[in-house]
Amino acid sequence: MAGKKVKNPHDKRRITKRRVSEWVHGYLFILPWIVGVCIFFVYAMVQSLRFSFSNIVFSNGITFNPLPNAWDNYASVFMKEINFPVTLANFGLGLVLQMPIIIAFSLIIALMLNGKIHAKSLFRMIFFLPVIIATGPVMQQLTAQGVSTVPMVSANTLTNVLSGLPEFIAAPINDLFSSLILILWNSGIQILIFLAGLQKVPSTLYEAAKIDGASGWESFWKITLPVMRSMILLNAIYTVVTLATGGDNEIIQLIYTVSYAATKGYSYGAAMSWIYTAVVAVILLLVFLLLREKSDKHVKYETKRIVQKGRRWQA
Amino acid sequence: MKMLKKKHTANARTAKTIAQLPEKKPAPKSREARMDHWKKVFLGSMEKRGLVMSLVVYTLLITIAFIYLYPMLHMLSRSFMSKEDLLDASAKWIPSSVTTKNYKDAILALDYWNSLGKNLILALLPTICQVIITSMVGYGFARYNFPLKKLWMGLLILSFLLPSQATSMPNYLLFSRLKLIDGTVKPFVITAALGQGFMSVLCILIFYNFHRQVPQSLVEAAEIDGAGHFKAYFRIAIPLSLAAIIVVTLFSFVWYWNEVYLAQIYLGYGTTRNTGLTTLMLELQRFEDSYNVTFDARASSVTSPNKLNDAIKMAGTMLSILPLLLLYFVLQKQFVESVDKAGITGE
Incomplete structure (x- = not known):
């Protein structure tokens, strides 16, 4: 082939x-x-950004009418649509509360499934079932039936405990418990991701730790968790993305009804969806900053500090 | 048990300090040996899980499995209940008499067989397009190096991370200007064929991971033997990625089956049934309205014999997920095992 004549193909x-x-x-x-x-991502993004900064009219194609103030649509989302900021705040708070539960829960399940247990495939099958059937309308029907909560958790005790807290904290926690099953239902893929990760941890690490006299508890904190760190990050991002794009998400339904309603229109909905996109992006960024491997940076910072200290001593 | 645990951690701590010393661990005394033996039975050792731990693990697993199945079991038992049983508190789980009337009513209200056929078209055609295209794109990213590859990869990830709400509206407008919003499968097929279908990015990443694990030398050897780039793809890459193809096919089918948001937009969703395609999930979403239309129950009083009740709703929900449940129970192994086989996790 052509590679023959070349002196250094690398x-x-x-x-x-x-x-x-x-x-x-x-x-x-x-x-x-x-x-x-x-077409469907870059152009659509640009287009919807233009929508959000103008007042669009449909007659023989799209006409973009300039707004008196560029940010009018965004302002009116917050001023007029009373539901939106509240729903958005609830969504963000719910996400922050749900994510640790999903991550911790799926890690525990994965650890248990990774050990030697009987009927492993049966348990796997059960835990994976919701991935197949849990969708918006089905969830709605089940929530309407009141089966989204664990039957054993009495609603009364919970309200008693929560009554001491201010409303804006108590409400999301109450929501959390009232939809605990739905939250757990969202962990199917996460469990599998953790399982796959656990199987890749070299068993020699555990053996070495065992020889050094580490207990199972210690080797979990010192080996399993650090090795699984990237998996935790992956799962956290995956959780945010699925929760943010899921059809049973109230805010998406709100954007949908607003955008396709005759009275409010596309530009209004576009502004709304951009605010939503920004919020999701910020959450993703926070998750990333919080969970990425920062050991390197820490070491760099420490050495820098020590070097500076040394210089100060010299001076 | 508490004491034992305390002892256990204390022991671990001393063991650790001993391990740091060059000498070997001294032989345990007889009392300690006895303790050790019982500790092993209850708390287990590295090789074998103890009795306590086993009990905890199985209790947890079974409890959580029950919590997972609880809504399903509830749905199942409710859907067979008669109206009298619904009101009867004693028949909370097991219906006093099994009735299939709920299912008959729900089939009528959902227009089940018709909707099922339409839904199959709507799920299968985009799935086929999605599998073909994402396989190609994943292979292209994994196998070749080309300028701006990082940019395209970044765009790929970005289009996965950001919620599609900002883009769905311009896309809808584009399709409606091209007169493609006519209640057919066209918008779904077009987006899937251009790698922008529902969850396409995830499929591309699955194929990308899979093809990266295939040894380059295998493909290069074929190319040296005179196979062109496309022949190498069809003859070597595709047969090797069969596991990934199965996962992507199964998941795409399920995703398209369950998709509500895009279906609402592209099919022109309303409270009344239109002549075009539909999905069972959409039908389920407007179940109450279509039930009332079918049985003309809205006008009639609360005591009307045809009044919509929970049992019928549950039967409808059951019917709409029944095809997926069947698929899952038949291909359960492929579903569960393929996820880690296909490397959905990324390296």
């Missing part, structure tokens, strides 16, 4: 015939997606 800067053919074929394979992402 030189990355060198443009060879073979490399060009790789480029061409790579692009050929991903071409459908590139076309799709340009």
Whole structure:
């Protein structure tokens, strides 16, 4: 092939015939997606951004009427739509409360399933079932039936405990318990991701720790958790994304009804969905900053501090 | 038990300090040996889980499994109850007489067989497109290096992370200007064929991970043997990625079956049934309205024999997830095992 004539085929800067053919074929394979992402993601994003900053009218195509103030749509979302800030705040708070539960719960289940137990595949089957059937309308029907909560948790004791707390904290916690099953139902994929991760932890690590006299409890904190850190990050991001895009999410239903209602219109809905997108992006960023591997940075910071200290001593 | 636990941790601590010393652990005394033996039975050792731990693990697993199944069991038992049983507190779980009337009513209200057929079309066609395209794209990303690859990868991840609400509206407008919103499967097929279907990014990532694990030399060897790039893809990459193809097919089918938001938009959702395609989930969402229309029960009084009740609602819910349940029980192993096989987790 073309590679024969080239002196150093591993030189990355060198443009060879073979490399060009790789480029061409790579692009050929991903071409459908590139076309799709340009039309349905990039163009759509730009378009909806334009919607949100103007007042659009439909007559023989779309006319963008400028607004007196560029941010009018955004302002009116907060001023007029009383439901929106409340629903958005509830969504954010609910997410923050649900995520640790989902992560901790699925990690515990995965740890138990990873051990030697009987009927492992039966348990796996049960825990994975909600991934298949848990969708918006089904959830709605089940919630309406009142089966979204654990029957053993008496509602009265909970309200008694919560009555001491201010309303804005008590309400989300109450919601949390009243939909505990639904939250647990959202953990199917997370359990499997953790399981796959646990199976990749080298058993030699545990053996070495055992020889050093570490108990199971210690090796969980010192080996399992650090190794699973990237999996936890992945699961946290996955949880946010699925909860944020799930159809049973109130805020999405609100955006949908507003956008396609005759009276309020697209530009209004576009502003709303951009606010929502921004909130989700911020949550994702926070999750990422909180859970990423920061040991390197910490070490760097420490060494920097020590070096500075040393300089100060010298001075 | 508490004492034992305390002892256990204390022992672990001393063991740790001993381990740091160069000498070997001294042989335990006879009393300690006895304690050790019982500790092993109850709390277990590294090799074997103890009695206490086993009890805790199984209790937890069974409790949680029950919590998981509880809504399903409730749905199942409710859906067979007669109206009298619903009011009777003593028949909380087991109906006094099994009735199938609820199912008959729900089938009529959902227009079940018709909706089922339409839903099958609506789930299968985009799934096929999605599998073909995402396999290609995943392979392209995994196998080739090309300029701006990082940019495209970033865009791929970004389009997964950001909620689709901001883009769904311009896309709807685009389709409606092209006169493609006519209650057919076209918008779904077009988006899936361009790699922008429902959860397409996840499918692409699954294929990407899978193809990256295939040894490059295998593909390169085929190319040296004279197979072109496309032949190598069809003859080697596709057969090797069969497991990933199965996962993506199964999941895409389930996702499209359950999809509500896009279906609402692209099918022109309303409270009355239209002539175009529909999905069972959409039908379930407007179940109350269509039931009242079918049985003309809205006008009649509370005592009307055809009044919609919980049992009928549960029967409707059961019917709408029944195809998926069947699929799951038949292919349960593929569903569960394939997820870690196909490397959904990423490396």
